[in-house]
Amino acid sequence: MAHGDYDGPDRPDKGKEGGSCNRTLCQCAPARWYNHGSYAWYCDDCRDQIYDAVGRLHWERDFPNAGHPMFETREMMNARGRR
Numbered sequence: 366m367a368h369g370d371y372d373g374p375d376r377p378d379k380g381k382e383g384g385s386c387n388r389t390l391c392q393c394a395p396a397r398w399y400n401h402g403s404y405a406w407y408c409d410d411c412r413d414q415i416y417d418a419v420g421r422l423h424w425e426r427d428f429p430n431a432g433h434p435m436f437e438t439r440e441m442m443n444a445r446g447r448r
C-alpha cells in the first residue's frame with residue numbers, strides 16, 4: 366500500500382515507532398522512519414515521497430544546523446547519539 370490507498374479510521378499505533386505510518390491516507394506498517402519535522406513515524410514509501418529532492422532542499426534551508434536528515438531510522442539516531 367502507499368499513500369492514498371487507505372481510507373479507514375486512525376489506527377491506534379498511527380505515527381508510532383514500528384507502528385502504522387503517520388499519514389492518514391496510508392497507515393502502512395512498519396513505520397520505521399522518524400520525521401524530525403512532525404515528530405512522528407512514517408513508512409518507507411511515505412518517507413521517500415515526503416523527503417524527495419524538494420523536501421531535502423526545504424529541510425536544508427529551514428534547518429541548516431540540524432546536523433542530521435529530516436527522516437531517520439532508530440538505528441541512524443542511535444549511531445548519531447554515540448558520537
Ligand SMILES: [Zn+2]
Pocket residue numbers: 367368386387388391392393407408409410411412
Ligand atoms: Zn506511509
